[in-house]
Amino acid sequence: MQRILYYDCFAGVSGDMNLGALIHLGVDPEYLKSELEKLNIEGFLLEIKEDKRRGISGIKADVVIENPENEKHRHLHHIETLVNDSGLPNRVKTTALNIFKHVAVAEAKVHNIPIQKVHFHEVGALDSIADIVGAAICLDYLKVDKVLSAPVQLGGGTVKCAHGIMPVPAPATAEILKNIPVRTGLVQYEATTPTGAAILAETVDEFTSSINFDIRKTGYGLGTIDTEIPNVLRVFLAEIDEDEDVIQSDATLLECNIDDLSPENYEFVMDLLFDAGASDVWIENIIMKKSRPASKLCVLCAQGDSAKMKAILFSNTSTIGLRETILKKNALPREEKTVTTSLGDVKVKQCFYKGKLVNTKPEFEDCKRLAIENNVSLQSVRELVLKSLEDGSK
Structure with missing residues (x-):
């Protein structure tokens, strides 16, 4: 039985929506707060409250900066030091740093500068650090075997960022979501942020619209804007009774x-x-x-x-x-081998189920060639191949 986390990003995804959704799904908020304290940085606190969007109840998670006027921007090496020097488990550190790297690579590409010179005007802020490290903590807490996601809704309209006023998606978001299926135009605002995009890009194993699992629990993370389209990130905790041999x-x-x-x-x-x-x-x-x-x-x-x-x-x-x-x-898992017979070599495909051989099929073209060359029937060539296999296994 596989334990699955599925992101249904019909209204987009951001760092705070992700935290809210995973808390609503079952992550202990006090555990999340205590783990974030291991970063050994001050100046922020995590506020968690129940709320509704268009009648849908969920969790609104906000990282509150206590003295925003004193907040500083950071480069990638500052963040790497911060995370590596923390008391977080190594698996959480690795996930968090890989998410940060997705953003750094995207910003470096947009600005055409080396990755270590990227100035994190968005992700270097305390709220984004908490969102990204918090995402890694939550995923580790849930202990899922696989993370899946629907195509990502980007939204529409324009967004104000460090580059000026740009059409949605922001340049970094577009770069992060390369080769990932996306949708646009459902709402006229930035539905997916660079932080949300990076979390998905790093942690999702497969993007698919096909749902083939048993839903065990649903969580909703609430966004700030309240529009006609419910501004929520829906996540499913599910199970797949998947045969490991298939x-x-x-x-x-x-x-x-x-x-x-x-x-x-x-x-x-x-x-x-x-x-x-x-x-x-x-x-x-x-x-x-x-x-x-x-x-x-x-x-x-x-x-x-x-x-x-x-x-x-x-x-x-x-x-x-x-x-x-x-x-x-x-x-079924399969193996291909070449069997040497008195008439010549024949490729053979063998299929296995639960470790047992269930099907053996000699390659038709090889059997046909040997049958013509030796003026014998196809069936006689197949029987000769199977007998050679049986003799070889003794």
């Missing part, structure tokens, strides 16, 4: 109905799809409107390869549209 991954299924393509073209298209990395390609017979017989061409591929597959389908078939489905793929 490899699960996200996949994309592309389907298109075709009734006007010559059958001789399908082999050519299928070869192109397989060469481009498709996991599987198949054709189903269907009946379309007006009782027209047709074919449904189906392509299973990794999510990152879907654009290539679409290009092949639109360029090499007569389809003018297709359906795209995101799904979970489960596969």
